[in-house]
Amino acid sequence: MMVLMDVAVILLLALAGLSMGSFAGATVWRLRARQLIEDKKEGEEIDKEEYKALLPLSKAPFTARDRSRCLHCHQTLAWYDLLPLVSWLSTGGTCRYCRKRIGTFEPLMELGTAGFFVGSYLLWPEIITALDLAQFILWLLGGVLLAILFAYDMKWFLLPNRVVFPLIGVGVIVAGLRIFTSADSVMALIDVAAAASVLSGLYLILWYVSKGKWVGFGDVKLGLGLALLLGNWQLAFLALFLANLIGCLVVIPGLVSGKMKRGSHVPFGPLLIIGFVISVLIGQPILQWYFTAFL
Numbered sequence: 001m002m003v004l005m006d007v008a009v010i011l012l013l014a015l016a017g018l019s020m021g022s023f024a025g026a027t028v029w030r031l032r033a034r035q036l037i038e039d040k041k042e043g044e045e046i047d048k049e050e051y052k053a054l055l056p057l058s059k060a061p062f063t064a065r066d067r068s069r070c071l072h073c074h075q076t077l078a079w080y081d082l083l084p085l086v087s088w089l090s091t092g093g094t095c096r097y098c099r100k101r102i103g104t105f106e107p108l109m110e111l112g113t114a115g116f117f118v119g120s121y122l123l124w125p126e127i128i129t130a131l132d133l134a135q136f137i138l139w140l141l142g143g144v145l146l147a148i149l150f151a152y153d154m155k156w157f158l159l160p161n162r163v164v165f166p167l168i169g170v171g172v173i174v175a176g177l178r179i180f181t182s183a184d185s186v187m188a189l190i191d192v193a194a195a196a197s198v199l200s201g202l203y204l205i206l207w208y209v210s211k212g213k214w215v216g217f218g219d220v221k222l223g224l225g226l227a228l229l230l231g232n233w234q235l236a237f238l239a240l241f242l243a244n245l246i247g248c249l250v251v252i253p254g255l256v257s258g259k260m261k262r263g264s265h266v267p268f269g270p271l272l273i274i275g276f277v278i279s280v281l282i283g284q285p286i287l288q289w290y291f292t293a294f295l
């Protein structure tokens, strides 16, 4: 009986993840369209092709009436074009109307978010009380925002405030719940503050010293959101360490093979997000292993 329950929950989470991933993917394009309009207003140089392709997406952003459109032919998409994964697979990754390739971005967002939802459930501590459930749902919500930030920063080296601020908002709620329900609220508060110093404070210093060259201010704000969600300074250190480790694993082969040049731009947001997710889901076992192995 228990197993059947678990399977049902996992299926439900996979479906929810696919839908939320689809939403996250569409949001990435809409945010980009808005960004281009704002850049144009401010007289910045923008890619005219990209602007023309994305402009129709910005007409009615974030409303229920706003249907997604094909980026190539601007055809408004019907409900059966918007089924996560199924629509993409049914047309072999092309637009039903103009037959141009859609690319793998949408299905990757959908699969990634579904994987995140299911993986989180499998690795999450047992959910017993309503508070546990609330914390888990907040975590999934934070994950959707992180999926948007991850993709946006990979594509355009920017972490838009329209997503970072809601993430910080979710972080404040999560940290608040943790502090008020903790047996030792003062310690919990200190832990949150320490995590914020590690993840956000360090970037703030780097940003200040380098005048924004080494890290962007977006990383400082992202670090704050992640620290609030973590609420634990040891896990914050681990997240930072993993981000740098993964960064090295990506950059060094790139430098050696000559695909990357010194001074090539590596977006730090996605690395930090990966390090953070690993820390939350399996950080405690990693720390335990580290302490027994080396201390």
Ligand SMILES: [Zn+2]
Pocket: 070, 071, 072, 073, 074, 075, 095, 096, 097, 098, 099, 100
């Ligand atoms: Zn099309």
